[in-house]
Amino acid sequence: MNIFVAFRKEWSELLRSYRLLVVAIVLVFFGLTSPLFAKMMPEILKAFPTGGITIQMPTPTVGSAIDQYIKNMAQFGLILALLLTMGTIAQEKDKGTAAMMLVKPLPRGSFVLAKYLGITAMFTVSLAIAAIGCYYYTMLLFEPLDVVHWLALNGLILLYTLVYAALTLFCSTLTRSQVVAGGIAIALFVILAGIGSIGALGKYLPGELVNWGGRIMQGDSAGSWPAFGVSIGLIAVSLLASWLVFRRQEL
Amino acid sequence: MSAIRIEELRKVFGAFTALDGLSLTVEEGAVFGFLGPNGAGKTTTIRILTGLAHASGGHAWVTGNEVTSNGHEIARHIGYLPEDPAFYTWMTPLEFLDYVGRVFHYHGTERSKRVKELIQQAGLEEAAKRRIGGFSRGMRQRLGLAQALFNRPQILFLDEPASALDPAGRKEVLDFIEQQRGQCTVFMSTHILADVERVCDTVGIINRGKLVISSPREALLERYAIPAFEVEVDTQSMAGINQWSESLGRQPWVKSISVEGQVARVIVNNLEVAKRELLTTVNQAGLILTRYEMLRSSLEDVFLRLVEQEEVRP
Numbered sequence: 001m002n003i004f005v006a007f008r009k010e011w012s013e014l015l016r017s018y019r020l021l022v023v024a025i026v027l028v029f030f031g032l033t034s035p036l037f038a039k040m041m042p043e044i045l046k047a048f049p050t051g052g053i054t055i056q057m058p059t060p061t062v063g064s065a066i067d068q069y070i071k072n073m074a075q076f077g078l079i080l081a082l083l084l085t086m087g088t089i090a091q092e093k094d095k096g097t098a099a100m101m102l103v104k105p106l107p108r109g110s111f112v113l114a115k116y117l118g119i120t121a122m123f124t125v126s127l128a129i130a131a132i133g134c135y136y137y138t139m140l141l142f143e144p145l146d147v148v149h150w151l152a153l154n155g156l157i158l159l160y161t162l163v164y165a166a167l168t169l170f171c172s173t174l175t176r177s178q179v180v181a182g183g184i185a186i187a188l189f190v191i192l193a194g195i196g197s198i199g200a201l202g203k204y205l206p207g208e209l210v211n212w213g214g215r216i217m218q219g220d221s222a223g224s225w226p227a228f229g230v231s232i233g234l235i236a237v238s239l240l241a242s243w244l245v246f247r248r249q250e251l
Numbered sequence: 252m253s254a255i256r257i258e259e260l261r262k263v264f265g266a267f268t269a270l271d272g273l274s275l276t277v278e279e280g281a282v283f284g285f286l287g288p289n290g291a292g293k294t295t296t297i298r299i300l301t302g303l304a305h306a307s308g309g310h311a312w313v314t315g316n317e318v319t320s321n322g323h324e325i326a327r328h329i330g331y332l333p334e335d336p337a338f339y340t341w342m343t344p345l346e347f348l349d350y351v352g353r354v355f356h357y358h359g360t361e362r363s364k365r366v367k368e369l370i371q372q373a374g375l376e377e378a379a380k381r382r383i384g385g386f387s388r389g390m391r392q393r394l395g396l397a398q399a400l401f402n403r404p405q406i407l408f409l410d411e412p413a414s415a416l417d418p419a420g421r422k423e424v425l426d427f428i429e430q431q432r433g434q435c436t437v438f439m440s441t442h443i444l445a446d447v448e449r450v451c452d453t454v455g456i457i458n459r460g461k462l463v464i465s466s467p468r469e470a471l472l473e474r475y476a477i478p479a480f481e482v483e484v485d486t487q488s489m490a491g492i493n494q495w496s497e498s499l500g501r502q503p504w505v506k507s508i509s510v511e512g513q514v515a516r517v518i519v520n521n522l523e524v525a526k527r528e529l530l531t532t533v534n535q536a537g538l539i540l541t542r543y544e545m546l547r548s549s550l551e552d553v554f555l556r557l558v559e560q561e562e563v564r565p
Contacts, residue, residue, distance in 0.1 A: 096337030
């Protein structure tokens with residue numbers, strides 16, 4: 001199966017170009033520091049001269065550590081999804097490597113899908129390490145977390161990141177310039193955020209996945225399945241659109 | 252069966268017509284030189300034949316399969332080397348060829364054997380484990396040829412394979428192409444006539460997106476041969492050469508004559524009479540001959556004549 005051949009190449013590239021390492025370092029750093037900052041912030045603030053002003057800091061809790069973690073992972077996941085996906089197809093078209101390989105019996109669909117699977121593997125591995133690190137530190141500094149809830153939260157953060165990666169991948173098929181692809185992707189993200197701010201529409205968009213994860217950690221059982229469905233749908237539509245565009249594109 | 256058949260192929264980019272009803276046939280086993288000035292449509296033709304671009308009109312068949320509908324089938328039987336081959340620079344040649352082998356579904360031992368064979372054929376044994384990113388242009392071109400040959404293609408498409416190389420690199424690449432004679436059909440685009448003269452047995456000339464002529468190289472040279480002779484005389488005969496040329500110019504079978512020092516170049520309009528009479532006139536004029544040569548037309552002469560004829564056509 002050529003999809004495995006193409007994925008094997010993508011995986012090697014992620015390792016050899018240090019992309020996987022960079023993503024893992026960034027996510028692990030924020031995974032580890034989230035509980036640490038939550039715990040240490042009152043102490044850090046105490047160490048600074050306040051000029052007579054009294055700052056009331058709430059007692060650090062496991063909840064604040066998790067909030068910090070969710071915020072960091074969602075933010076940096078999105079930024080990394082954009083930066084590491086915007087050039088993935090555009091650059092291959094621009095450099096000519098896509099033409100070199102696609103005159104061979106490597107279907108364009110396999111080429112696109114392998115790229116996405118590579119990105120998925122990269123975020124899965126990096127987020128898994130970050131989640132394990134954060135779980136361990138939270139346990140040391142606060143208390144052990146519910147493992148199933150923790151897995152569910154991280155699964156939702158991963159899905160949230162992969163939606164943006166899929167959208168960016170689609171943008172990367174549209175052009176030969178990774179900067180232009182990045183620009184279009186940012187515009188798409190802004191539109192998505194704009195739609196999310198209209199009334200109750202936000203409940204149906206990928207951003208809701210992160211809120212849902214937060215609620216799961218608080219023991220709230222109310223799910224956001226429409227947002228889950230829309231996210232899966234957005235990934236599927238983005239990949240299909242990428243293939244449809246790329247299938248007939250001149251290289 | 253023809254290896255390549257093109258009928259009325261058209262490609263339009265906005266207001267610019269790159270291919271204007273190109274029709275062409277390349278027979279199996281030929282080393283076909285696709286000649287043309289820059290911008291004539293050579294690369295566009297290759298890109299359409301390899302499935303990298305789409306035609307605006309017309310039809311093309313490669314290995315009997317129509318390009319527009321059987322792209323995947325064609326891909327299994329062709330090799331392609333673009334003008335500036337691009338590689339994953341983080342890979343080594345061994346890794347890149349292994350990847351290509353996997354794409355062509357070569358398995359285990361068969362794949363590694365073929366990789367070694369091609370590394371050797373491309374003369375990259377010493378650099379086999381070095382990153383491609385640090386390779387010279389010549390090394391990249393040889394690796395490009397190796398990857399194009401991985402599947403033992405029926406047709407090998409080469410787009411300006413030696414144009415950007417230094418003389419040593421060019422020789423290496425042309426030798427490599429020469430080795431493919433009898434193994435596969437080679438379709439090579441170039442604007443370097445010396446390369447075509449060296450390796451191609453059939454020539455197609457394209458200009459402004461149209462085929463000017465397609466013919467076996469020798470037949471083309473014979474058909475468009477300029478009937479000319481060069482006569483070189485000893486220094487003692489320099490005084491007499493001008494007088495001889497004046498009287499020769501009056502002969503009905505002489506078209507024109509030019510003299511430069513000891514050498515006279517005679518263009519004739521009747522080759523057979525000239526062959527019989529020219530030496531006799533030299534002898535009669537008492538000139539001491541040091542060289543007598545019937546000039547062979549070069550491909551460059553033919554190319555320029557044909558392209559110029561096309562240019563003046565309305």
